[in-house]
Amino acid sequence: MSSLFPALDAGSERPALRFGDRSLTYGELRAVAGSLAARLDGAGRVAVWATPTLETAVAVVAALLAGVPAVPLNPKTGERELTHIVTDSGPALVLAAADAELPPALASLPRTDIPTGVPADGSGDRGGAGVPPRAEPASPADPALVVYTSGTTGPPKGAVLSRRAVAATLDALEDAWGWTSDDVLVHALPLFHVHGLILGVLGPLRRGGSVRHLGRFTTGGVARELADGGTMLFGVPTMYHRVAEALADEPQLAKALAGARLLVSGSAALPVHDHERIAALTGRRVIERYGMTETLMNTSVRADDVEPRTGSVGVPLPGVDLRLVEEDGTEITAYDGETVGEIQVRGPNLFTEYLNRPDATAAAFDGTWFRTGDMAVRDADGSVRIVGRKATDLIKSGGYKIGAGEIENALLDHPGVREAAVTGEPDADLGERIVAWVVPADPGAPPSGQELADHVAAQLAPHKRPRVVRYLEVLPRNDMGKILKRALRG
Known part of the structure; x- marks a missing residue:
């Protein structure tokens, strides 16, 4: 058995x-x-x-x-x-x-x-x-x-x-x-x-369903398999970005995605503008979930959720307890969509230990709670919106705690920006200043730093505007499509 x-x-x-x-x-x-x-x-x-x-x-x-x-x-x-x-x-x-x-x-x-x-x-x-x-x-x-x-x-x-x-x-x-x-x-x-x-x-084998692996990601392969009976698509943001870019020129891809039961993105945040482009051209919304190697899956937008959850990773999964805490470990009870805290989780989904590393295992836990190192806010319904990693994406500037993720989404909403990443760097006056790393849509005519700062300030708040804008041809990424921010800082 x-x-x-x-x-x-x-x-x-x-x-x-x-x-x-x-x-x-x-x-x-x-x-x-x-x-x-x-x-x-x-x-x-x-x-x-x-x-x-x-x-x-x-x-x-x-x-x-x-x-x-x-x-x-x-x-x-x-x-x-x-x-x-x-x-x-x-x-x-x-x-x-x-x-x-x-x-x-x-x-x-x-x-x-x-x-x-x-x-x-x-x-x-x-x-x-x-x-x-x-x-x-x-x-x-x-x-x-x-x-x-x-x-x-x-x-x-x-x-x-x-x-x-x-x-x-x-x-x-x-x-x-x-x-x-x-x-x-x-x-x-x-x-x-x-x-x-x-x-x-x-996952499919436990459910008694089936999996079709493309070997190498192509939008043509996605269209072919979804059109031929595929019901679910799993991908990372880089894949969905390529899908969003291709939809206008590949009607068969749009039709195939429209017929899928579930589109799931994970491993990093899917930018809002890619969410919106896919939804507009297919009528299907991509849902996001949140997990880690050590915790497997913690939260997800539900397939039966009637409300769009763009930018959210949903609510805790059955059996998972989740809380946000201040730097001193105080639990944050406000579900106001504004108060940033570190995510801690517990449940049967957690790893047992780091192999041969009892010191690291002990340091990873606050009692029975696993310290994820991810920073988030919770909305009134308990759903979670991640704003970044504590080590690389939490920027303390002018007395504010600012998540890099929301600034990145605001930058990506500018038509002159193809890709964006946000980091903090030391500043004598502010503590940290916000730095935007931008791949322009037109390298020959990139938007100015002032234009991008004004764009972010108008969408979010003046204290969240980038103080420095640096231009790149491409952002460094790992195999999963995650941006390597330490490479930017190095």
């Missing part, structure tokens, strides 16, 4: 996974993953070379069936960081696609190639009856995955995610999104992190 993936027990002909022109039904996945799980029995932690392929999905499912924690590895990770992750996590072996070339950092690990074909020895018929899934651990507290953080404040830390946490977050999203076995999820996200792997692969 599979506690995480009940649909595997039936071993049906329903489609489970499709990556390009390669696919597996639930019966075939049961056979292939069950066969690999038998080989992993008692292996301890296993590393997974997490390319955006069918093999990665099979490997992670097999590890979970075997009760073996999986450590997904980003194939783009540099040698030094990868060496740290492998040394820290101590995997017994690495699972990789047969044609994958592995870097030197993995040379000392035994390698097991990931099968994707149904066993040819008669044990893996299409129903998968001959290879039952492995018996899973009895305890929901057992580790399921060790996912490494991005390492922005030091070497990456391995967040240990329990089976309970994975199940809790996916079941809470079932409630919030009306997620069923009839849903067909389309996405092109990497498979080494929470959004792409847990939500984007394990």
